[in-house]
Amino acid sequence: MKKILIIVGLVIVVGALVYINLTKEEEGTEVSTEKVEKGTVIKKVTGSGQVKPAVEVKVSANVSGKILKLTAKEGDIVKKGTLLVELDREQYVASLKRAESALLAAIANEKKAASELERAKKLYAQKLISDADYEATVAAYDAQKGNREQMEASRDEAADLLDKTRLYAAMDGIVTKVNKELGEIAIGATFQEDVIMIVSDLSVMESVIEVDENEVVSISYGDTADVELDAFPDTTFKGTVTEIANSAVTKGLGTQEQVTNFEVTVTIGNADTRFRPGMSTTVDIYTERADNVLKVPIQSVTVREKNRLMKKADIEDKPEDEEKPKEEEMVEVVFVVQNDEAVAKQVKLGISDDTHYAVLTGLNDDDQVVTGPFKAINKTLNTGDRIKLKEGEKNAD
Numbered sequence: 456m457k458k459i460l461i462i463v464g465l466v467i468v469v470g471a472l473v474y475i476n477l478t479k480e481e482e483g484t485e486v487s488t489e490k491v492e493k494g495t496v497i498k499k500v501t502g503s504g505q506v507k508p509a510v511e512v513k514v515s516a517n518v519s520g521k522i523l524k525l526t527a528k529e530g531d532i533v534k535k536g537t538l539l540v541e542l543d544r545e546q547y548v549a550s551l552k553r554a555e556s557a558l559l560a561a562i563a564n565e566k567k568a569a570s571e572l573e574r575a576k577k578l579y580a581q582k583l584i585s586d587a588d589y590e591a592t593v594a595a596y597d598a599q600k601g602n603r604e605q606m607e608a609s610r611d612e613a614a615d616l617l618d619k620t621r622l623y624a625a626m627d628g629i630v631t632k633v634n635k636e637l638g639e640i641a642i643g644a645t646f647q648e649d650v651i652m653i654v655s656d657l658s659v660m661e662s663v664i665e666v667d668e669n670e671v672v673s674i675s676y677g678d679t680a681d682v683e684l685d686a687f688p689d690t691t692f693k694g695t696v697t698e699i700a701n702s703a704v705t706k707g708l709g710t711q712e713q714v715t716n717f718e719v720t721v722t723i724g725n726a727d728t729r730f731r732p733g734m735s736t737t738v739d740i741y742t743e744r745a746d747n748v749l750k751v752p753i754q755s756v757t758v759r760e761k762n763r764l765m766k767k768a769d770i771e772d773k774p775e776d777e778e779k780p781k782e783e784e785m786v787e788v789v790f791v792v793q794n795d796e797a798v799a800k801q802v803k804l805g806i807s808d809d810t811h812y813a814v815l816t817g818l819n820d821d822d823q824v825v826t827g828p829f830k831a832i833n834k835t836l837n838t839g840d841r842i843k844l845k846e847g848e849k850n851a852d
Contacts, residue, residue, distance in 0.1 A: 483841030487827040488792055491820060494750050496813040498743040498806040500674055502664030502719065506684065506734040508655035509722060512626060514539055515650045518547070518619045518643035522635055522651070529633050533624045533654060540622040540651050542641055547620055551613040558606040561599070568592075568599040619643075628654040631732055660726040662694065662736040665704060665716035673742045674699060680721045680740040687727065694721040696740060743806050750811040751789055751802075755824045757833045758785045759799055789818065790825040790836055792844075797825060799838045 520542030527539050575592035578584045632653040635641065642649040662682050666674065680694040698720035707713045721738050723730075761784040788799040802817030818824070825832060825842070836842075 483795065483843045484797075484831050484836060485845055486792075486797075486825045486831060486836075486842050487845050488823045489752060489755070489826045491749050491751060491814070491818050491822040491824055493747050493820065494811075496745045496748060496750050496806055496808050496811055497741050498673070498808060500666055500670045500740045500742055501737065502666045502740070503735070503737050504662050504664035504718075505732075506660055506662055506723075506730055506736055507732050508631070508657055509659040509661045510626070510628075511631070511653055511655040511732075512624075512628070513648060513650045514622055514624075514652045514654060515648045516540070516542060516619065516622065516641040516643040518542065518616050518641075520544075520546075520620055520641055520643070522637055522639050522641055525633070525635070525637055525652075527630045527633075527652070529630055531630045533628060533630060535624055535626050537624040538621060539624055539630075539654075540635075540641075542620040542622075544617060544620045547613065547617040551610070551617050554606065554610040554613040558603070558610045561603040561606040565596075565599040565603045568596040572596040622651070624654055626654065626656065628656045631655040631657075655732065657728070657730065658726075659722065660730050661697065661720050661722045662738050663718055663720050664736070664738050666719050666740075668703065668715045668717060671699065671717040671719065674719060674740055675742070678740050678742055680738050682721060682723055683737045684730075685735045686729075686731075692723050692725055692727070694723045694738065696720070697722045745806055745813045748805065749814040749818055749820070751814055751818065751824050752811055752826050753807060754829065755789050755826050755832065756787055756802070756804065756812055757789075759788045759837075760784065761786050761801070789814075790832065791818070792823040792825065792842065795841060795843065797836050797838060797840045797842050799836075 522540060523543055524541035525539070526537070526541075527533055533539065572592050572595075575584060575589050579586075579589040630652055633651070635651045641651060674696060676696055676699065678696040680696060682692040682694045683690070684692070696719060698718075700718040702717075704716045704718060705713065706716075719740070721740065786801045787804060789802050790797045790799055792798075800817050800822075803815040805813035805815050807813065825836070
């Protein structure tokens, strides 16, 4: 008797589960939906970087010397031609004096050689000296002339080095960086910068960002951009793409974390006077725009095997001799609601923004597309499946 009761109980439980499942299937999968409408989709590329002046001049010395004067500090406004730095000049003054003295001696020797050449010309015309003596006199004059020209070049070089002990502003701007103190040594070198200070034009600022190699190809000169600075929350500045690097910036070369980016420069049109070089920025560059197009939420788009797009009943009607593809072709689809059933429609997509795709073909105005849940759209939902709308959407138009 006890066994019979247990068996009866199990039958009742199993029957209840079957009934619940059948009822659930009949009711269908609960989904959320949204009507397809026309609108604007704007594709954008986002990157982060830093603010810097469009023009900045690094003031460095071409000659070595102790810094005797620094006439400007960080934040000072300077005009073109303003004296900024003066180095110790003593050794360069002495070098110039030596060069000038050597030049005077060379000029005197040239005059002497010129006088001897004039006498030699007269004697040679009277055939009182040999050809060899005359040619030697000419050669002696040419040598003294060359020596004088060499001493002039040495004098000019010494004067140039002396001039370089004073450094002037090359443009109007603001001193944004001072790297040296009074008494420090400026290491002068032609091919190696020893920057003493930086003068920047803060009236034109730009943001230099890094963009992934797959996205930089869609950016063009003149593209508009929105620039946000961490230091100015809830404020957006307008910008324009003015430079796109041709060489890549590669990080983690040879590792699994290798990243290849390209620098893109965006000039900020309405820069705030409070901008400072080095401030962090996030930039949205708008690369393409589509107006008056059908658009669907990004989460509504998924992929299915092409042969699963037809209704279940139609599958049985396929000719038996129809060849099955060796590899199932995957296509992009959107599920629409028709007579309380899900119907997968193959779509051709255009550009996208943060929330929507532009749909080129496959949908019509006012189609009601399934927007969730994620698992149903991406895995379980198929053409012909019963669906029901979430509460609050049943009467939505």
